[in-house]
Amino acid sequence: MLSSMNLTGELSGDISSLSELQTLILVCCGFTGLTPDTIGSLQQLVFLSLNSNNFSGPIPPSIGNLSKLCWLDLADNKLSGTIPVSNGITPGLDMLVHTKHLYIPNSLDV
Numbered sequence: 001m002l003s004s005m006n007l008t009g010e011l012s013g014d015i016s017s018l019s020e021l022q023t024l025i026l027v028c029c030g031f032t033g034l035t036p037d038t039i040g041s042l043q044q045l046v047f048l049s050l051n052s053n054n055f056s057g058p059i060p061p062s063i064g065n066l067s068k069l070c071w072l073d074l075a076d077n078k079l080s081g082t083i084p085v086s087n088g089i090t091p092g093l094d095m096l097v098h099t100k101h102l103y104i105p106n107s108l109d110v
Contacts, residue, residue: 007031011055013038023047031055035074040065040091051103052076059084059104064091072096073103 010033011026022044031053039048040062048066051073058081059074072093083104086092096102 010034011036011039011050015039016041018042020044025049026053028052033057035060035079037062039063042066043068045069047071049073050077054078056080058082059093061086061090061092064093064095066096067098069096069099071101072099073101075103075105077105079105 007029009031011031013036015036016038019042021042024042024045025047027049031050033055034057035050035055037060040060043066045066046068048063048069048071052075055074055077056079059079061084063069063072064084064086084090084092085094093102
């Protein structure tokens, strides 16, 4: 868990190399840029909290691949676009059937 670390820059797509990671809490760290699409390959992830950073752009649809995810918090970022919904070809947040806590910015379109 990293919290209030005053980190700068983007979260690397290499995060996907942490294949056994179950909890990722990066709150108030100062990350910027896009949330890496590779985050959706962390198949063991149960808890994902990226809130209170400066992530921008869309929510990666690949997060819908995280079938074990119980907690998702993306609030207080600069995310834009629509909430990704699966369409038979690409995943979406509607596939997160085990998620009990889903907190996303209300600035996104449904």
